[in-house]
Amino acid sequence: xxxxxxxxxxxxxxxxxxxxxxxxxxxxxxxxxxxxxxxxxxxxxxxxxxxxxxxxxxxxxxxxxxxxxxxxxxxxxxxxxxxxxxxxxxxxxxxxxxxxxxxxxxxxxxxxxx
Amino acid sequence: xxxxxxxxxxxxxxxxxxxxxxxxxxxxxxxxxxxxxxxxxxxxxxxxxxxxxxxxxxxxxxxxxxxxxxxxxxxxxxxxxxxxxxxxxxxxxxxxxxxxxxxxxxxxxxxxxxx
Numbered sequence: 428x429x430x431x432x433x434x435x436x437x438x439x440x441x442x443x444x445x446x447x448x449x450x451x452x453x454x455x456x457x458x459x460x461x462x463x464x465x466x467x468x469x470x471x472x473x474x475x476x477x478x479x480x481x482x483x484x485x486x487x488x489x490x491x492x493x494x495x496x497x498x499x500x501x502x503x504x505x506x507x508x509x510x511x512x513x514x515x516x517x518x519x520x521x522x523x524x525x526x527x528x529x530x531x532x533x534x535x536x537x538x539x540x541x
Numbered sequence: 542x543x544x545x546x547x548x549x550x551x552x553x554x555x556x557x558x559x560x561x562x563x564x565x566x567x568x569x570x571x572x573x574x575x576x577x578x579x580x581x582x583x584x585x586x587x588x589x590x591x592x593x594x595x596x597x598x599x600x601x602x603x604x605x606x607x608x609x610x611x612x613x614x615x616x617x618x619x620x621x622x623x624x625x626x627x628x629x630x631x632x633x634x635x636x637x638x639x640x641x642x643x644x645x646x647x648x649x650x651x652x653x654x655x656x
Contacts, residue, residue, distance in 0.1 A: 459642050470545070470632055470647035478642065517584065521642055528574070528597065529645060531584040 429454040429520045433532035440539055442510055448503040448535045450518030457523040460501040462492055465515045465534075474516070477501065488512070513539045543567045545635050545648035553654045559621040562651045565614055566635030572643050573616045574634040575601075575608055578650070584632075590616065591638075623655045 434449045452458060459478050463471040475486025482494040492503045501518060515536050519529040546565040554560055566573050575587040588598040588608040598608060605624070610616045620627055630650045636643035 461644075463647075470649045471634075473644065473646065476644060523642075528586055528589055530586075533583045 429458065429522050429530050431518050431520050431530055431532035433516075433518055433535050435535050436533065437536045437538060440508055440537065442539055442541050443507050445506050446504065446508050446512075446537065448516050448518075448537065450501045450503065450532060452499050452501065452518075452520045454499075454520060454522055459521045459523065460492075460494060461519040461521070461529065462486065462490070462501070462503050463517045463519060463531075464488075465517065467514070471517060474503070508537070508539050510539050510541065512537060545633055545646055547631075547633050547648040547651050549651060550649060551652045551654075553656065554623055555656050556624055557622045558655075559619065560623050560627075560653060560655075562618045562631050562633075562653070564616040564618070564633030564635075564648060566616065566633070567637075567646060568614075570635035570637045570646070571613075572636040572638065572645075573610060574636070574645060575616070575618050576632040576634065578630045578632060579628075587618070587631075620653075623653075625655045628653055628655050 430453045432451045440446045461476045462474040465471050475484045477484045477494045485491045490505050515534045517534045518532040521529050548563045571592050573590045577585050587601045589596045590610050593610040607619045630652050632650045634645040634647045636645040
């Protein structure tokens with residue numbers, strides 16, 4: 428069975444600073460990887476996904492993530508954050524099998540201050 | 542801009558009452574997922590449908606929860622009887638099978654409070 432670990436429950440950062448949100452996964456088979464963002468009192472919105480091909484994936488709102496198979500990681504990065512990026516970010520994994528269920532990490536709260 | 546819709550957005554009820562949550566998936570999507578989000582457990586998959594057929598409901602307490610898709614435009618999640626520990630935000634997501642996997646699109650959620 429797959430699992431996802433998001434190492435940081437909260438990441439405080441100042442506006443315009445770079446940020447990295449960490450995600451590690453565990454699986455016995457190949458996987459697909461996703462990052463979702465949840466703004467307060469809203470549903471989850473897909474930021475980006477890795478299915479195959481280039482290990483550097485670009486998403487919406489200036490975010491990108493890099494798949495590292497040897498380190499079983501899929502860290503999310505943004506070179507310069509805005510106040511509006513304050514939200515909870517979820518990493519999720521889906522195994523390469525007939526079913527496509529997602530297993531989510533516990534989430535990382537990104538807190539951007541002026 | 543196609544979206545998943547969920548009703549009601551908020552529900553407060555008393556223990557023992559029946560609760561029904563509804564989800565309208567994005568038109569053309571053939572997979573529907575139900576999740577529950579709590580502070581303690583995070584996001585948990587409750588049930589999963591493809592082409593209206595249940596594929597996996599192992600995450601759902603069978604004695605009180607039931608999930609159905611009466612038609613392609615409606616998915617329902619029922620709790621009977623409800624208990625205070627069912628208080629959570631319930632999300633519906635819909636998806637369509639791509640080349641290798643589904644990409645899931647989430648609704649805004651139903652916030653359930655059971656007193």
